[in-house]
Amino acid sequence: MAIAKKEAGTPQSVAVVGAGPVGALAALYMAQLGWRVSLYEARSDIRKEQVYHGRSINLALSTRGILALRGTKLNLDEEVLREAIPMRGRMIHDQHGRQSSQAYGVHGEASRWTYINSVDRGKLNCRLLDAAEKHPNIKLKFGHKVVHCQPDLGALVVETGTDDARETFTISHDFIIGADGAFSTIRRALMRCTRMDYQQAYIPHCYRELTIQARVDAEGNRSFAMDPYHLHIWPKMSYMMIALPNTDQSFTCTLFMPQEKFDAIRSQQQLVEFFQQEFPDAYELIGRESLCEEYFRNPLGSLISIKCKPYHYQDKMVIIGDAAHSMVPFYGQGMNAGMEDVMILQEMLLRYQNSLSDALDAYTALRHDDAVAICDLAMYNYVEMRAHVHSPVYRARKAIEGVLYRLMPSYVVPLYTMVSFTTIRYSEATRRSQRQGRWIYIASGVALAVTLGLAFAATTISLSHHHRRHRQQAPTSAA
Numbered sequence: 001m002a003i004a005k006k007e008a009g010t011p012q013s014v015a016v017v018g019a020g021p022v023g024a025l026a027a028l029y030m031a032q033l034g035w036r037v038s039l040y041e042a043r044s045d046i047r048k049e050q051v052y053h054g055r056s057i058n059l060a061l062s063t064r065g066i067l068a069l070r071g072t073k074l075n076l077d078e079e080v081l082r083e084a085i086p087m088r089g090r091m092i093h094d095q096h097g098r099q100s101s102q103a104y105g106v107h108g109e110a111s112r113w114t115y116i117n118s119v120d121r122g123k124l125n126c127r128l129l130d131a132a133e134k135h136p137n138i139k140l141k142f143g144h145k146v147v148h149c150q151p152d153l154g155a156l157v158v159e160t161g162t163d164d165a166r167e168t169f170t171i172s173h174d175f176i177i178g179a180d181g182a183f184s185t186i187r188r189a190l191m192r193c194t195r196m197d198y199q200q201a202y203i204p205h206c207y208r209e210l211t212i213q214a215r216v217d218a219e220g221n222r223s224f225a226m227d228p229y230h231l232h233i234w235p236k237m238s239y240m241m242i243a244l245p246n247t248d249q250s251f252t253c254t255l256f257m258p259q260e261k262f263d264a265i266r267s268q269q270q271l272v273e274f275f276q277q278e279f280p281d282a283y284e285l286i287g288r289e290s291l292c293e294e295y296f297r298n299p300l301g302s303l304i305s306i307k308c309k310p311y312h313y314q315d316k317m318v319i320i321g322d323a324a325h326s327m328v329p330f331y332g333q334g335m336n337a338g339m340e341d342v343m344i345l346q347e348m349l350l351r352y353q354n355s356l357s358d359a360l361d362a363y364t365a366l367r368h369d370d371a372v373a374i375c376d377l378a379m380y381n382y383v384e385m386r387a388h389v390h391s392p393v394y395r396a397r398k399a400i401e402g403v404l405y406r407l408m409p410s411y412v413v414p415l416y417t418m419v420s421f422t423t424i425r426y427s428e429a430t431r432r433s434q435r436q437g438r439w440i441y442i443a444s445g446v447a448l449a450v451t452l453g454l455a456f457a458a459t460t461i462s463l464s465h466h467h468r469r470h471r472q473q474a475p476t477s478a479a
Contacts, residue, residue, distance in 0.1 A: 012174035015040060015156055017146045017186050021059075021121070022321035022338035023179030024128035028072050029346050030177070031137035038173065039138060040158065042145035047126045058244040058252045059124065060087075060231075060332030061117040062420045068339035071346070074131050080124055084117035085245045091230035097281035101230060104416065114421055116231070116332055118244045149176065149189035151316045175356065176317040179338070182304055184323035190313055199307045203328060203379070205239065206259045207301045210294050212285045214249035222249045225285045234279050240386035241279060253282065256386070262300055268292045303328045305375050309368050312360035320345065325371035330382040331419060333374050337426075341367065373426040377419065404436075412436050 012035060016027045019041035027039045061084060069077040089103035104115050132138045147168075148157035154172045161167050178186025190196060214222040226232060228245040239257035246252060265271050271292060275283040283291065306326040312318040321338030345363055352359035404412040413422075413436075418429035 014175040015173040016177045016179060018180035021125050021128055021335055024132050025339055026177055026179055026342045027132050027138050029342050031135045037138045038141055040141045040144045040146055045142045047129060059119050059121050059335050061119045062336050064340040064423060065336040068343050071343055079127060080119060083123060083247060084119045085228055086115045086117055087231045088115040088229050091227060091232045093234045093281060116420060146185050149186055151189055151193050151313050154316060178319040178323045179321050180323055182306055182322045182326035187319050187323050193313050194310055197309045201305050203303050204258045205256050205303060206262055207254050207256045209298050210253040210286055212251040212253060224249050235386045271295055307372055307375055310364040312364050315356035318360050325375055327375045327378040331378040337374050370426040373430045
């Protein structure tokens, strides 16, 4: 394949900073385009760690991420999906432990395109790194922490070694891709050389992870303690807990609450009373000992949303994934959006093969509105998950939306379907959903009017029959 070069000649070198799922995928795409890739990662090789020490072990893989994996033409999508657990809908737990299922697919379909997949972050990352290591154009550089970047020179300042014997060196590349997360070193360098619009917001809610262990019978056979084919949600209006299934038959639970509620729980007794009151069925599944141990041991995580523009500087560098658009996790699109970044960047490089600068201009112009849209949608979906899923009004709206989708699939598509199960641009999905909202409002009004009209007609007919029977039964007067 041809590549967008600054000048004709030998394939040029690109540094990809950050070897998480998005960075590793970017390295593969760039190598397949003919670039010589150096993949830098501050941590050690996670494939050699006995215990994964990264972020949450669960990721939600949906259509955009699946297609990005497929784009490598290395069968990575099939390999990852074989180890994934399909979640076909939400399972809502009420105060009394009763459960109700809300399917993702409007028509009750059962395919990988109408459910999201719970995948192990570490395993996915390892598969991508294995594929990268096999490619002759890619060099993996673990334990290489990029601490500074000089975009005009294409230079990275890199630290290696331990605290006792740390070395620093500078290396230059023709092009730099920053996939180094929400607190990106590459983005900081980009801010110094562009007039970047930048917005960062921590939400008041934090999170802590807990575990529902697998059930083990007398013969040692393991099984799930709950239905594994759902994303489980315990909505509590101002906070919530969710649980995603793991391949070892456990569930990873994540408790999201305002920080002051976490701060108010200082003792094991307070914790137990809180869970018995608010999450009684989850408390029984987690168990007192495991709950107390994990709650006070596991770190309290913060949730940040970052929006910025531009994503590039001339033909020198570009940022992707969380480095460009970090979002709260409530739409399950963080990784999927980052992987889609890689596909779109490749598309622009192929479209503008004679100008890397033009390719990056086009990438920022195309991607920014979508990144802002999904960041906003992720924030809104938290309100929906913790406060609306129990609401009769919410359920009625979803039912009407489903009926309209069946009747007019070309005109009405549920927002969740557009975001999670299609490649419709996030910004376009938002615009379409707003238009559809007006139609659904009108349809709801018509449905309500028809319902009231039928009820009124039924009442009128019933009263008419009653009066008629009353007249027929009344005694006639003597002549």
